[in-house]
Amino acid sequence: MRCEVCGREAKLIRAEIEGAELLVCSKCASLGKPLYKPEGKSKLFARKDYPKIEEPFTLIENYGEVIRKAREKKGLTREELAKKLFEKESVLQRIEANKLEPSDALVLKLEKVLGITLREQ
Known part of the structure; x- marks a missing residue:
């Protein structure tokens, strides 16, 4: 893809430049602040496991x-x-x-x- 600042074909990084969020190359990313969206794991809630009843009842x-x-x-x-x-x-x-x-x-x-x-x- 093309950098939204210089037009260069490169791997793009999302960055904030002068208040605007842009997809830019690594050189143009230094003009602003790189924005990293954490690829965090979603919160999982532990479900309480009750022991299974093995013997028939x-x-x-x-x-x-x-x-x-x-x-x-x-x-x-x-x-x-x-x-x-x-x-x-x-x-x-x-x-x-x-x-x-x-x-x-x-x-x-x-x-x-x-x-x-x-x-x-």
Whole structure:
């Protein structure tokens, strides 16, 4: 490509010259201030990995009632517990009504947050 200052064919550098951002050759870049756009990595947030359940298990029969009682014992509303678990309140409501079986990961989260056991061998 061509330098926007002298017209020379060269590898171009983005530089600020007299307040204007231009693509210039390395010689003309000394007329202003080179602009470097950092090629930084995007910020990644670590996702908490819960240990995978290796052995097969079954949920206890009245898991919804156990979850509801443990939640009430801790003084949490469904909304507050749902936020702690990063789940929707409606999902928690259906689990407490035994209409939805929680996933393995959600079982582990519930057990950890509420301090209960929902699995049986």
